[in-house]
Amino acid sequence: MSWSDERVELLKKMWGEGQSASQIAKELGGVTRNAVIGKVHRLGLSNRSGAGASDGGAKSKTSAKAKPAARAKTAKSEPKTETPKEPAAAPVSRVKAIIPAGQPLPPQPSANEIDPEALAKVNEIEKKAKKLSLMELTERTCKWPVGDPATPDFWFCGLPVQAGKPYCDAHVGVAFQPMSSRRDRRR
DNA sequence: CCCTGATTCGC
DNA sequence: GCGAATCAGG
Numbered sequence A: 001m002s003w004s005d006e007r008v009e010l011l012k013k014m015w016g017e018g019q020s021a022s023q024i025a026k027e028l029g030g031v032t033r034n035a036v037i038g039k040v041h042r043l044g045l046s047n048r049s050g051a052g053a054s055d056g057g058a059k060s061k062t063s064a065k066a067k068p069a070a071r072a073k074t075a076k077s078e079p080k081t082e083t084p085k086e087p088a089a090a091p092v093s094r095v096k097a098i099i100p101a102g103q104p105l106p107p108q109p110s111a112n113e114i115d116p117e118a119l120a121k122v123n124e125i126e127k128k129a130k131k132l133s134l135m136e137l138t139e140r141t142c143k144w145p146v147g148d149p150a151t152p153d154f155w156f157c158g159l160p161v162q163a164g165k166p167y168c169d170a171h172v173g174v175a176f177q178p179m180s181s182r183r184d185r186r187r
Numbered sequence B: 001c002c003c004t005g006a007t008t009c010g011c
Numbered sequence C: 001g002c003g004a005a006t007c008a009g010g
Helices: A006-014 A022-026 A035-042 A090-100 A117-129 A169-175
Strands: none
Touching: A006 A035, A022 A090, A022 A169, A117 A169
């Protein structure tokens, strides 16, 4: 396949719309996402001007970037500092459950007031939760704690996490509320 | 693991 | 000019 005007145009269009390279490649057919990215670069529109779009893995690299130069076989045997797997701070949501009654609760930002939908979603997925122990958590398992840590009935969600996030899709929903839960609250 | 774009370099 | 292989990161 070659880059006909039409194909290039579609490429530009989709790229402009914020479509990912893989999506564009899929749409065009006959090319890989690498081909698309390569073309995008050659066309000089590597930087999606203005369009915020879904920034999957793009992190506006700084111009001058260190490059390995000869990418032969030099690299590959680096020490690589593995992420020592953090315990991850407990979400404030279930705090109430793990704090003995009678103790004053620390001021919680917005422990309450979470999208009912998000909560419902959580309740649903928690049924499917893998109920992992702390040791079983990995970089891609939801680290949302459930239950009382001082109890055998304590586990972590363990469902697949959302890329880059510490929690699964549902828990991300209640963990990161985009400021402004209630839009229009009739009172 | 999935995914993203960025870069290099032989073709 | 092209794009696979690789890098770098969420």
